[in-house]
Amino acid sequence: MAYTISASGLRKRYGDVAAVDGVSFDVEAGEFFGILGPNGAGKTTVLEIVEGLRRADGGEVSVLGLPPWPRNPRLLPRIGVQLQSSAFFERLTAREQLQTFGSLYGVPAARADAMLEMVGLTDKAGVQVEKLSGGQAQRLSIACALVHDPELVFLDEPTAALDPQARRNLWDVLAGISTEGRTIVLTTHHMDEAESLCDRVAIMDAGRILQLGAPAALVRGLDAPARVSVASGTLPVEDARALPAADEVADDGVSLVVSTRDPGAVVAALAAKDALAGVRIGGATLEDVFLELTGREYRA
């Protein structure tokens, strides 16, 4: 089966820094693929190599069956790219940006308005990009990447610097474009984003892929305990330790947290004691996966 993206053994050095140090992965058609990692992990560099903006020092990459380097005009109309820092023409309005980028791909000017509508910027059509908020600019940047209806889309941290509300809105937009059969590659710092959007995630750190798989599978594979927490003081710590299936108990003065592999049993026992004030149940997350893989806290 021909992969949409096939990369093997990619390497890139900047002086002493091995920005990408032997990265291999394949992306299938229609997949929503995430690259997750902290600052400096090498996410952008991997994308740049796959997009054809940088030449790898070593390794092989093919995109839609074509080599992206050197600049390949047959490949370019089929991919759409949102760069990490938005690239807009100065002093052009949102609509003019889309028209200009569109015309580079032979797209009729009328499509600009459809794109604005898709990312919810219709009322900002006549506003110059310099006057858009960070989130609006980010959405416009995504619209510019999609204006020519590409089969494969690269999004480099599309939700960086957005407030939680704007992030959720953007997730809806991204989920929408992915249902149209497009292949999407996205990088992010946010574990929750990768979990909720991506079919598969590559967790990267220091230029390498540490683990690759569906988010749920990664978390399950971790076999990490769930956490049940109630308000501090609801139950003495001793009593909590005696609960069935409780592995570890800690009270930080705000909440009492019970680690367990059977959250159902713990909650049932708490209910029997009428000690459910402020109960919350947290499963393991990709954050735990990262901690397990690197031995250090994830710092986005």
Added chain:
Amino acid sequence: MSTYQSFTSLARAMLLGFRRDKGALFFTVLFPLMFLVIFGGVFGHQATAKVTVVAAGPVPLVDRAVAHDGDLAGTLKVVRAASRDAALKKVEKGDADAFVEQSGNALNVRYSVADQVKSGTARGLLSSIAQSANLAATGRPPAYTVTEAQVEDRSLKAIQFFTPSLLGWALASAGVFGASQTLVTWRTKGILRRLRLSPAPVPTVFAARVAVSLGIALVQFAVFVAVAHLPFFGLKLTGDWWLAIPTLMAGVLAFLGIGTLIGSWAKTQETAQLVGQLVVLPMAFLGGSFFPLDSMPGWMRAVSYVFPLRYLNQGMLDVMGRGLGPGSVLVPIAVLLGVALVTALLAVRVFRWDAA
């Protein structure tokens, strides 16, 4: 088709960006125009009445000659003073170049040596008036005559000089800063990378910039000529003045080439701005934009030959200011196109898509 579409939309994007940039509009159009208004206004009325003679009593011989000879009236101005003493005082103070009185058939001239050129001219003009009168008195046609034609008007009216020269400076700034700033901004803001990811052929990006700059240059030309044409300034375009247009187009290409070279090399806007100034300002001063090449000391004139702006100024001055023919712009155009070619080739070598 798609190439053409890319070209027009990129050109449109650049033009809109330029039009909405108040700073760029000011510096490329209004700022040089202010210089034209100031220089044209201050120096504009200097070259008219060239020599002034003052008379206290009647000087019919001189009056008659001035009344009948339009050329003479343009160079010799006769003013009156209340008394002989007052008239002589005027000459001493330099308000007039010579004093003249007529007693019988004799013209009596007194002058000061403060301005030898002017008093010399005054004396020459007055004695030629006397001689023509002598000749006329004999009643015979003159045996020897002198026909004269101007080779080149050395004492060009100020506006005839400043219009093409300040325009040259304006074109040089617009070309150098337009190209270098666009390139650096587009690179640092990632627009170049974004364009590289689009299927638009690379040359269309540059072609669009060239087209926009040529358009802006024509606007600068039109505005300059329109303002200089106002009666207050009194620019006169004669003969093949339209040859200034191909000349300025060659100039735009040369300055875009220089700007592209700076923009390809410079990493930040500040560097590009600074280097641009370091190129444009000395070039404007030594290339004859603010004062005529003819009035420079020899070594300066020799240095001026290294500045492309010199050729643009010279070419435009010849056809717009002096009314000379096509021959005068051939060398300037050739030099400017050569500069454009060399800088473009160099720029291709140092060009970078990426900030790092």
